[in-house]
Amino acid sequence: MRKFAKTHEWFDTETYKVGISEYAQEQLGDVVFVDLPPVGKEVKKGEVILSIESVKAAGDVYAPVSGKIVEVNEKLNANPELINQDPYGEGWIVKIEPSNPSEIDELLTEEEYKAQL
Structure with missing residues (x-):
């Protein structure tokens, strides 16, 4: 399940992947470096x-x-545009192993996130 921070990051509660939202990548424009x-x-x-x-x-x-950051998406070194092309898939950025799982409950659902945009 994907949850969102008010600062436009998403967190996948099953894989621990983190990335930026579709909205955030649109606001940034073409990503050239991560x-x-x-x-x-x-x-x-x-x-x-x-x-x-x-x-x-x-x-x-x-x-x-x-x-703790347990993995980074090395593909972004050569292909930072993956963040624009597939922000919720191949464009993930890091994996964070949560040290305080209760913080996950504080993140927004996709509906709550979209409502705040």
């Missing part, structure tokens, strides 16, 4: 975990939950 964090990095909910650069702007991606 500054992937190191695997093993501990993150806190709400803190910046990486930056994304597009032809229009640069934007930060925030941790939707606290935990």
